[in-house]
Amino acid sequence: MGEHGGATPTPDANPSNNYVIPGATVEFDAVEHPQELELESELNLGEGEKHEEDGDNSEVSEEGDTDGEEAEYRFQFQGEMDPLSFAEEEDASGLLPYERFERIEQHYEVLASKKRPALEACTSELPTKKLRQEEMLGASFEEIMEIMNYGMRKKSRKSKQRGRRKGSKKKANPEVTRKLGDATLHYAHGRFEEAIGLLNEVILLAPNLSDPYHTLALIYTAMNEEKRALNFYMIAAHLTPKDASLWKLLVTRSIEQGDKRQANYCLNKAIIADPEDIGLRFHRASLYIELGEYKKAADSYEQISRLRPDNVEVLSKATQLYRKCGQHERAVCMLEDNLRNHVNDANLSVVDLLASILMEINAYAKALDHIEHAQQVYSTGQEIPLCLTIKAGVCHVHLGHLEKAEAHFNALKPENASNHPDLVIDVADSLVNVGQYESALKYYVMLEEDANKYNGYLHLKIARCYASLTKRAQAIEYYYKAVEKLNDSVDARLTLSSLLLEEDRDDEAISMLSPPLASEAALDTESDMSKLWWRNGKIKLKLSQIYKAKGSFEAYADVLFPIIHETLFIETVQQKVKARKRLSRGVLSERVKVLDDHQTDNVFHGFRPVASSADLSKASRAKRLLQKKAAVREAKRAAALAAGIDWKSDDSDDESPQVFREPPLPDLLKEEGNHDMIVDLCKSLSSLRRYWDALEIINLSLKLECNTLSVQRKEELRTLGAQIAYNISDPAHGWDCVRYIVSRHPYSFSAWNCYYKGILRNNRIAKHNKFLHNMRVKHKDSVPPILISAHQFTMISQHQAAAREYLEAHKLMPDNPFINLCAGTALINLALGHRLQNKHQTLLQGLAFLYNNSRLCGDSQEALYNIARAYHHVGLVSLAATYYEKVLAIREKDYPIPVLPNENQDHVDDKKPGYCDLRREAAYNLHLIYKKSGALDLARQVLKDHVVL
Template identity: 95%
Template sequence: MLEDNLRNHVNDANLSVVDLLASVLMEMSAYVKALEHIEHAQQVYSTGQEIPLCLTIKAGVCHVHLGHLEKAEAHFSALKPENASSHPDLVIDVADSLVTVGQYESALKYYMMLEEDANKYNGYLHLKIARCYASLSKRALAIEYYYKAVKKLNDSVDARLTLSSLLLEEDRDDEAISVLSPPIESESALDTESDMSKLWWRSGKIKLKLSQIYKAKGSFDAYVDVLFPIIRETLFLETVQQKVKARKRLSRGVLSERVKVLDDHQTDNVFHGFRPVASSAELSKASRAKRLLQKKAAVREAKRAAAVAAGIDWKSDDSEDESPQVFREPPLPDLLKEEGNHVMIIDLCKSLSSLRRYWDALEIINLSLKLECNTLSVQRKEELRTLGAQIAYNISDPAHGWDCVRYIVSRHPYSFSAWNCYYKGILRNNRIKKHNKFLHSMRVKHKDSVPPILISAHQFTMISQHQAAAREYLEAHKLMPDNPLINLCAGTALINLVLGLRLQNKHQTLLQGLAFLYNNSRLCGDSQEALYNIARAYHHVGLVSLAATYYEKVLAIREKDYPIPVLPNENQDHVDDKKPGYCDLRREAAYNLHLIYKKSGALDLARQVLKDHVVL
């Protein structure tokens, strides 16, 4: 329409129409057409009055975008520092156009014309100047103007992020942390939640950047304190919102239509007073609709009474349109859609675990795995579940980590480390029977897996069912005959079985048990522990002379300390607190030997053994 108007008035073009048309065309990036209209207007008015400054500047902006910088400067020459304050919008348009084509030095010249009145622009002018200096790699000046900008800007998130990056490049880490940290003033002055959400220091981007700085500095406590709340809130909101279903609300008309089934006020009807002819489902719907209408009427009457009491004209709002449910936006939207964020979540969980904040780490792991729209790769999920299993191994109540533990065991049914983690969790939870079903299913699926067989055998031993335990240990021995632990467990189970009252072939069972113990000693290279186990077995069944012989062999060996095996990320405090000599069994052997001597009447020998090996 504007172009048609100009065609119809070729000789007397309206400059305001030209200005408007040029603005529209420039917004559409049609700089050639805009320039043609402006030049046509210049030709028409060349004999009369001067063309307005705004059109001259627009022509220069068009030349800038078309790459004619010399022509553009000729048009911009009309702007002088002395008259720049009278046309601030034109000056900013000129500078912005130069920025878009990478002419930062020229843009700075025009921005600086307005610096004296920079307070009028609430920090945005300083922000533009700072960006130009940053593009020119003049970081010191860029930092100076970014500081000026963030003091005035209402929304300073992006500016603070850029400023912190520049400070980090200058090795001014503490200043970068200060720029991103909340102000010292309390937030109590802002009462409403809407005000709180607009605070720049509550932005997820700010906290994410701050956490990255803390992590780079090695301040893992601060890193976790900053990052954990926003990750947890984001995952929690996404988990909750994916479960929310739009609740269908019936309109008043639909409810009234349903209630008609129960309408028995028609006195002229021959069936008045009888039960309505309808199905039970329709009658149930009608009853619910009637109650809902009564509830709405009561609420409406209460609102009317409150309005009348307050002296306000009450207007009934019978609108049946339900307002859509508004969800709170998470601090970090689309958190799980980027691979880098997956690594960040895993690093956060590892940091929480290293700081022994196990419950927080488990919460992040469970929320991440719970999301239906989860884009985590199989490898990342495996890492999270493995970490969750390790955490369940450490915490006092591993109930929240059972899913991870079961998954790891299911994925690695032949791994002793995985089953160690599982078994320790069972013992700590003190609810062994609860897990029998899972253990049985694993044994059915993997008949040649030794760890679940051993766990079943250990459970029988704990409840003194030594015959069942021996059966399980012997089954494991068939699969791994050269395993020292299996030989030891099988031997002890058979020897414990010997002490039962119902066993008939006790001597044969005893010999079998000792055979397993001697086999364990052979596999262990006649170690102190293996010899002590043989001595203890002889002592247990009353063969004290043989027991004394092996106790003396134990006393002749000085065993050095060995590190106690631990799982990754396991708490090692209880390991580090061990006193020297915790692997040496000479004191235990000496005490048991002194009991044998004492019972046989050799009190001097018993006293001498205690003096040599037990008394400190």
């Protein structure tokens, strides 16, 4: 039986109704129905003695109830749990002591919130059904309540009395008192080890007594073990939560150790213990600001403002923080409440702040009403500040009342404008926002004499006004002045360059966007380089557009290629390296709770809830990861202590995402106009023979999964990549594009020519046999892959296999002159082999294909030369001489040599006239025949007529 008369359930009894926090008791009685739920107001103390807090005057009933309607959380140790484990810096789950206390409180609040609605539902139903229940059951309301409380601790029906009931306080354990006194004496005489041993024994006997923890904290402080001392102070403070001085000490110690979150936790506890100490609330608000939690800081200042309604400074801080968080409406409500509470003595600074916030959210009419109300109230008393008058004018400007606005602005005179520069700029900016540039210039010019104070920003505002009025000459003049001061202003340089281009001052625009001489070499670090204005993507993009418009394609590519390449590279890296979310220690600890290690000496010990196999697997992995992190942390701690360095645990969360560098052009692939720019850049690079650079851009563009390029643009890039592939030393980098083009156009001779030329440059023909085989299987009637296979057999002198392939192609395209030429050549070469039996028949078949080629070509010079060369090759010199003489009788004009797109044509342009005429070759071969037959004079004459220049 529990101490309160109710049965204390074990973890296995009813897992759904109780949750055991290791080392502490947060317990609810087991019930069978939701209507019977009731919170206990006190927690079991375990085997140790139950000691009451100092200054606690709550009434205690016979069953141990405290006076109050709602249960109050009280931390207590219970059972065989080891309280000393709380003093460790971190437990196995990686949580610090204050974080573990925080977790326990959170679990308590969750359980209490679940039971609270059931209690409210139970009590709300009783009065409406009381009469009916009495009629049906004949039972009174008190009897029903008694039945509902069955199995739970019973409420005392005796009237509660002030003060303590006699005998309610248990007597202190004599052994605990004796050991505590001995330990105190040891501490006083500096015998710390003996004191620590006795205090540990006291903690085992009375784990919920705060004195031993406090004494241990004092001892470890004297031993300069500040971290452990602070942990014992933390336990002592939780066991005496109303001791505000102890919480304040913890706040100071936490700040000294640099743990602001722990200091904030202790501050909250100190405020609960001493709500009248306004300094604690100020301290908490300041600490929230240091932690970057501006919303909580604003809430804290709002609470202080409610306690000190006349403190305008606090009110101002709260509203400013709400503005920073974007909660303008809440700031407005606070200020309006203050004005309502001070109708006759309102502070004008509150009105000024309220008007500023309302103007930020474009509530100009409402801001004007507050200002005019303030003018009416103080019209007979004090003078309205100038700032409120100007704000009223600004409101009129945005409401379209320009004449009324000008009447308010008359308070600003040129002679005193320098005394109120912020108000002058506010007036001018408001006029600019509504398009009144001429009027705005009038106010900007008032401050021009002191323009140096504004570091170029005033000149920039004046320049924008002139640009909006299409007065380009004046705008350029002031933009130059602004850029002189604002050297790193990218937008100012871009706008100035655009104005210069409109005035046909291209060289000045280029100079404005070009980097200064030797500036990049002057800086060493990459971080500094990334901040330079001339490395900005927008600057380089604008400069490249100017070069392209001027026709300077080399300069265009030099400027544009680096930023396009860097942008695509960063996008590709971010796509490949998907940052894995690293779970924090808190999340891992929650997963580990699924497991039950049955470790009674562990602080976080609990029962094992029902879980799926997947959850158990996650919990096991989380436990191993926590153990690994703990081992790494302990190794770092040992290394730091060995080096004589104060080690501090890193309490930061491990969920920080991986941060990538911002690309120069973040919207490169989002805007469709940039897609044409990528294609144009690749074409320009190709025309400049910068094939590697072009291929890099093409490959990076096509690799992006989130690519928004249209199908047409992708096709264009792949075609260009395929054409570039055969122009580089290693065409392997372009094979993806080449194969894609061939796969899309399997019957295109041009595509296959590009593919075959790349194969020949790579000199690794066998590597591509699998692709050729697959294409031939997939497209049986495609001639180009058949011809390529035949060419490969010819190159390795396998003329029989080559002839078979050429004849296969001839069946598909019998009237193709090239196929007939190749088939005839293969058969003649085959006839010259040693193992062929029907050589003459094969030779005649080969000659028949050559004659067919001549017929299809109209007995052209080339066809006749091929026949003559075939006869010469097989030794039929008489027939060869006849055909050589026919070639000499024909004069062939020059034809352009076919080249692939984007192929270098310089070698064609450098050829001398007559490069298509074969008479020189025919004459030379004919003179060899004459010379071998002994007709030297005839041979000499042929050379003299056709070869000698």
